[in-house]
Amino acid sequence: MEHQGRHALVTGGGTGIGLGIAMGLAEAGAEVTITGRNLDRLQQVAADHPRLHALQMDVADAANVRNGVTSAAEARGPIAICVANAGIAEPAPFRNETLDHWRSTMATNLDGVFLTFQAAMATLDRDAWGRMIAISSIAGLRGLKNAIAYTASKHGVIGMIRGLSEEYMGNDMTFNAICPGYVDTPIVDRNAAIIAQHQGVSDDEARGMLARANRHKRLLHTDEITATALWLCSDGARSVNGQAIQIAGGHVT
Ligand code: NDP
Numbered sequence: 001m002e003h004q005g006r007h008a009l010v011t012g013g014g015t016g017i018g019l020g021i022a023m024g025l026a027e028a029g030a031e032v033t034i035t036g037r038n039l040d041r042l043q044q045v046a047a048d049h050p051r052l053h054a055l056q057m058d059v060a061d062a063a064n065v066r067n068g069v070t071s072a073a074e075a076r077g078p079i080a081i082c083v084a085n086a087g088i089a090e091p092a093p094f095r096n097e098t099l100d101h102w103r104s105t106m107a108t109n110l111d112g113v114f115l116t117f118q119a120a121m122a123t124l125d126r127d128a129w130g131r132m133i134a135i136s137s138i139a140g141l142r143g144l145k146n147a148i149a150y151t152a153s154k155h156g157v158i159g160m161i162r163g164l165s166e167e168y169m170g171n172d173m174t175f176n177a178i179c180p181g182y183v184d185t186p187i188v189d190r191n192a193a194i195i196a197q198h199q200g201v202s203d204d205e206a207r208g209m210l211a212r213a214n215r216h217k218r219l220l221h222t223d224e225i226t227a228t229a230l231w232l233c234s235d236g237a238r239s240v241n242g243q244a245i246q247i248a249g250g251h252v253t
Helices: 016-027 040-047 062-076 099-121 148-167 186-199 203-213 222-233
Strands: 007-011 031-036 050-055 079-084 130-135 171-181 241-247
Touching: 007 016, 007 062, 007 099, 016 031, 016 050, 016 222, 031 040, 031 062, 040 130, 040 186, 050 062, 050 203, 062 079, 062 099, 062 203, 079 099, 130 148, 130 203, 148 171, 148 241, 171 222, 186 203, 222 241
Parallel strands: 007 031, 007 079, 031 050, 079 130, 130 171, 171 241
Antiparallel strands: none
8 A cells, every 4th residue: 555645647547558557556555536538438447446536638638637637636635646648549651641630649649748747746846756657658769650640749758758857856756758569458459450451451460460569579468567657656766767668578779
């Protein structure tokens, strides 16, 4: 119960990686606000644990984030642990990329982290204990073809983490990015379906292709990302700051 009495906020906490982290934090004693656009799904998930609390919040909407985070903090206290996880991954070859799609990817994956961190940190005193974690990707560290907007947005997240770790140096607050390879979540399901359709293979074969893109040739499981997030929130990781931690089955950068 290491985090008993702490309030954590996990964006995109109703599914996949975010849900795994939210559940891990709740089991470690934190009161956890989970957010997303789909309130029904969040409420269903929150029913599984007494310390999970559903909140509808679109991370691409500044007023929605500000009001949502403020109401969560009023209900459960300052947000000592913030996991900016919400994101979208919609592949598009560069020559077909549209400005609208580019902007919507940036709005969710990059503006969303900025808005979430800023609103969460506004609930904390400057010298407060805090753990700010963003879910980037190995695409935040290296190029991913047919996903230029995604790649740029995830590089931007790591830039934000590095800048914030400098700006708050010496405070009891750390900023880190987790950079997974392909993880078995709904994003991979959706991308496997797109690959299957474009390449005329089965969904299973397409999932196999994504698994083989990880160096150890298997999809990661969400518990592997949860374990890293919990470690970053632990006392033992108090000097781990400004890092982009790769969980990809083997060397990436
Ligand atoms: P999911 O699709 O399960 O999770 C994405 C979550 O983000 C959903 O819960 C969704 O909730 C939420 N979300 C999307 N857009 C918005 C928005 N505008 N406002 C609020 N919430 C939003 O996939 P993952 O769990 O895999 O993805 C989580 C993160 O991990 C993403 O940032 C992704 O880029 C990153 N990642 C994933 C990898 C993978 O292979 N799975 C690899 C590397 C990184 P809702 O629909 O209710 O809004």
